[in-house]
Amino acid sequence: xxxxxxxxxxxxxxxxxxxxxxxxxxxxxxxxxxxxxxxxxxxxxxxxxxxxxxxxxxxxxxxxxxxxxxxxxxxxxxxxxxxxxxxxxxxxxxxxxxxxxxxxxxxxxxxxxxxxxxxxxxxxxxxxxxxxxxxxxxxxxxxxxxxxxxxxxxxxxxxxxxxxxxxxxxxxxxxxxxxxxxxxxxxxxxxxxxxxxxxxxxxxxxxxxxxxxxxxxxxxxxxxxxxxxxxxxxxxxxxxxxxxxxxxxxxxxxxxxxxxxxxxxxxxxx
Numbered sequence: 001x002x003x004x005x006x007x008x009x010x011x012x013x014x015x016x017x018x019x020x021x022x023x024x025x026x027x028x029x030x031x032x033x034x035x036x037x038x039x040x041x042x043x044x045x046x047x048x049x050x051x052x053x054x055x056x057x058x059x060x061x062x063x064x065x066x067x068x069x070x071x072x073x074x075x076x077x078x079x080x081x082x083x084x085x086x087x088x089x090x091x092x093x094x095x096x097x098x099x100x101x102x103x104x105x106x107x108x109x110x111x112x113x114x115x116x117x118x119x120x121x122x123x124x125x126x127x128x129x130x131x132x133x134x135x136x137x138x139x140x141x142x143x144x145x146x147x148x149x150x151x152x153x154x155x156x157x158x159x160x161x162x163x164x165x166x167x168x169x170x171x172x173x174x175x176x177x178x179x180x181x182x183x184x185x186x187x188x189x190x191x192x193x194x195x196x197x198x199x200x201x202x203x204x205x206x207x208x209x210x211x212x213x214x215x216x217x218x219x220x221x222x223x224x225x226x227x228x229x230x231x232x233x234x235x236x237x238x239x240x241x242x243x244x245x246x247x248x249x250x251x252x253x254x255x256x257x258x259x260x261x262x263x264x265x266x267x268x269x270x
Contacts, residue, residue: 002147003094003122004170007046008205008226017222017262019044020207021255022098022231023238024051025084026076027067032244034087036251040234041093043252044259048088049125049231052081052099059100059127063232066239078107082119089120096149096170098125104137113140123147123170131167138167149173152198154190165202171227172198176210192224214254218261228262230254 001009011018021040025033037048053071057064081097088095097116104112104124116124123146129137131150141148147170152161154175165172176191191208198206207227212218214233221228234251241247 002145002170004047004096004147005205007094008171008207011046011262012205012226014263017218017225018046018205018207018227019218019255019259019262020047020049020209020227020229021045021234021258022049022051022209022229023234024053024064024067024071025081026053026071026074027235027238028070028244028247029074030076030080030084032247033071034084035244036234036238036248037084037088038091038093039248039251040255041088041091043255045093045255047094047096047122047227049096049098049229050081050084050088051231052078052097052103054100054103057100061232063236063239067235078103078112082115082121085116085121086119089122094122095120096123096125096147097121098127101126101129109136110140110143113137113144113146117144117146121146123149125149125151125173127151131163134167141169147171151175152194154194156194158197158201161198161201165198165204168202168204171205171207172202173229174198174206174208174225176208176212176221191221195225212258215257215259215261215264218258219264222262222264228258230258 008018053068085095150164150168151173174194195206205226208221208225209229212230218228237250238247
């Protein structure tokens with residue numbers, strides 16, 4: 001059983017959803033990102049996603065794009081991402097890397113899997129990699145006992161859901177809506193239906209991302225999903241903060257609010 005699976009099972013045993021927090025490596029600095037990620041974990045996040053900054057983040061909205069741009073301008077490299085993973089994993093928190101496929105392909109698929117595992121990473125989330133093209137990664141992930149996490153969307157057909165979930169490890173990442181990342185006033189209306197459809201294909205936990213911004217929305221999503229993924233809301237607070245200390249305090253507050261939200265989901269019907 002992977003560390004990610006264990007985290008979801010622990011949350012389920014406490015009758016709640018797992019909280020998954022995302023931050024990009026290297027923003028505002030490498031050490032600053034490490035401090036921020038550790039603060040989120042300490043305040044209640046069960047799993048941490050570390051974003052690998054990339055110059056063409058097609059899935060990401062303006063908030064994460066800005067943070068990633070600043071990280072790249074600051075000179076962040078893959079080695080810094082792995083150092084961030086190692087620091088967070090050393091604190092006992094399961095860590096996944098969220099990345100577009102090109103940097104992994106350029107690094108070398110087997111080498112990346114080896115180095116991610118050596119850093120204590122638990123797996124990789126690959127938003128632009130399809131299962132049909134993923135065999136080299138799936139083989140490398142299996143060799144290193146890493147979780148390959150793929151995304152499903154409201155537009156995914158039943159046939160597509162079967163294919164994608166069969167390739168997943170750890171959990172299935174369900175995008176709550178079509179479009180880019182970003183906190184929104186409401187959660188995508190198709191999210192609950194998508195989760196139900198995914199559960200018809202796999203016994204893996206299903207975590208919902210894209211759009212959650214506060215504890216109330218986290219509670220809503222936790223009412224039908226096994227996990228709640230939050231990224232842009234964290235990054236937005238970092239961008240708005242005057243310095244790292246203020247940013248970390250803001251992140252702790254938000255993580256605590258979200259953590260309370262995933263713990264307040266409605267009890268299942270008798």
